[in-house]
Amino acid sequence: MLDDFFVRALVAGVGLALVTGPLGCFIVWRRMAYFGDTMAHSALLGVALAFLFDINLILGVFLVAALVSVALLLLQRRGVLSTDALLGILSHSTLALGLVMVAFMTWVRIDLMGFLFGDILAVSRPDILVIYAGGTLILGLLIWMWRPLLAATVSTELAEAEGMRPEVSRVVLMLLMACVIAIAMKIVGILLITALLIIPAATARRFAGTPEQMAVMASFLGAAAVVGGLFGSLRFDTPSGPSIVVAALAFFLLSLLYGGRLKARLTASNGSST
Template sequence: MFDDFFQRALVAGVGVALVAGPLGCFIVWRRLAYFGDTLSHAALLGVALSFLLDINITLSVFAVCLAISILLMGLQRRGSLSSDALLGLLAHSALALGLVCLAFLSWVRIDLMGFLFGDILAVSVFDIAVIYAGGAAVLAVLAVIWRPLFAATVNRELAEAEGLNPDAANAVFMLLMATVIALSMKIVGVLLITALLIIPAAAARRLASGPEQMAVYAAFIGALAVIGGLFGSLRFDTPSGPSIVVAALVLFLLGMTPVGALLRRFTTPQGGGGGAR
């Protein structure tokens, strides 16, 4: 039997993957990979503020990511800079501010590598409870806003014409992203969160015949990546967070081989569409 810490890591990692997969699909569909990077970099600033103000790290990271999202929406409406320029500005500024703040906290011993690349083997039962409770809430909200969010992804003008209020759906989506990044930070670290969001979704895109199916496949592939990465880490004595991302990459590459083509034959019905591909 495996040690308790390894079992907790498996349960926690799978919980994060099940939530990250569906959200990652919207990141892929909307070409928002850099937005995920921006929020993940901002997470380090949240870590610094949590030590400085003596508050819960998850709550601090969530608050900072949410603030960055709101700031981004405000700056986009002003239209003074392009979205990619704004994302680059906010991502690197938040990361630099976080590192500078951590440098001033000389009285606190901080495992910077753990925050950057995750420490999934250190998750507690309480962490698991937070991940699954928060993840269930995220998936429930995503199910509620799925139709307007997907409609806005395909055609914003059409969504507005149908009265679906894409602006509200986009704002809620950013809230969900902030939540998932706060939940995922301890699993794969702030520098690898975006990979866990994007790679399973990108792998699922080659197999799915519709948006809902892609979301389910992305969650399943993410869970497989967590399991494979943790067992690979155990076998080869490699860092757990990066090992999970490498496992996700292997699954993505596998989908580009004849094995992936064979799977597509069984998973794509005749005449099936591709959704927001």
């Protein structure tokens, strides 16, 4: 079954969507979209360093994204600038550094378009193994840390009062995001990772009544966007990664029209059943 490149793309994309859904919910709840964008932009610097030091691409991207997270935390504690200004500096400087390094490495042939926009149709069997193994680990850690992460998202003071150490939860969330970005880079590309994290979660928010429902719905909506985007790409001969994001956008636009009504009906039916 996995001998067909289109089937491999579907399996890989659905596996990634199952992970980005719940993680994207925390990005939406915590209003960390710009932070996710910053980490995604830093991925290109990770790619350049991976080629320079001849290390695994996923490892290189993860290390750079993790370092960017640590740098942001340290700069925030020093209070030198506002968070949005720091994110802007880190985002554009890491992207620019990556592009400059790639330009200097004339002995290496790098497909920038592939890294920027992804190539899910080129996913191999080892890539699928990495996606599902890494995704299982990320989901396992997310489930294990669900309560402290959710408490810190709702109220830092409340989490501290309950002895949950919200700062640790924040670091864990950042590292999980770094893992997802490293895994997703080859599939949807650096510039589209944040969209796959945010759009399904934002769509699920229009329908879900609880955080758990929103996490599950975000995963299913992301998977549906992958399937719809890939078949749309096959039908209309469009780029696969952007087509997936366009499909996710279509679901979001539909949620703006019907999400409120459906959520009200679900709430009313749950109330009447109790």
